[in-house]
Amino acid sequence: MRILIVEDEERLAILTRKGLLQEGHAADIAATGEEAFDWVAIASYDAIILDVMLPGMDGLAxxxxxxxxxxxxxxxxxxxxxxxxxxxxxxxAGADDY
Incomplete structure (x- = not known):
């Protein structure tokens, strides 16, 4: 699976990515909503893990x-x-799980 992690706390994002990689998944990190839109435009993901409390546009938006x-x-x-x-x-807002 390829997963997009949208998380502004770098340490948490890296730790989440590391865990996913250890389980055999590919993972990209976006720190903002705008970065997430950029990643989604250029790559196909099987899942998105989205933090609600992001700088600028929040996760619900x-x-x-x-x-x-x-x-x-x-x-x-x-x-x-x-x-x-x-x-x-x-x-x-359209999330599949919370």
Whole structure:
């Protein structure tokens, strides 16, 4: 699988990528929503791991934009926010899991 990690905390992004690589997956890292759009435009992904709290455009807006652009790739939102309202907002934005 090829996975896009959208995470602005470099250490967490690198650790996530390392774990995915150890499991035999390919992984790219984007630190912002704009970088994620650039990666999605040039590569095909089997999944996107998307942080909700990003600088500039937040993860929910990134998710909505990807879905508006008809990107069918499954999206997993990754965040410390765990309230029911946050999960509902993420799924309503087009995420496949939270």
């Amino acid at each position: 990134v998710c909505r934009t990807l879905r508006a652009r008809r990107v069918p790739t499954p999206i997993l939102l990754l965040t410390a926010r765990g309230a029911v309202e946050d999960r509902v907002a993420g799924l309503d």
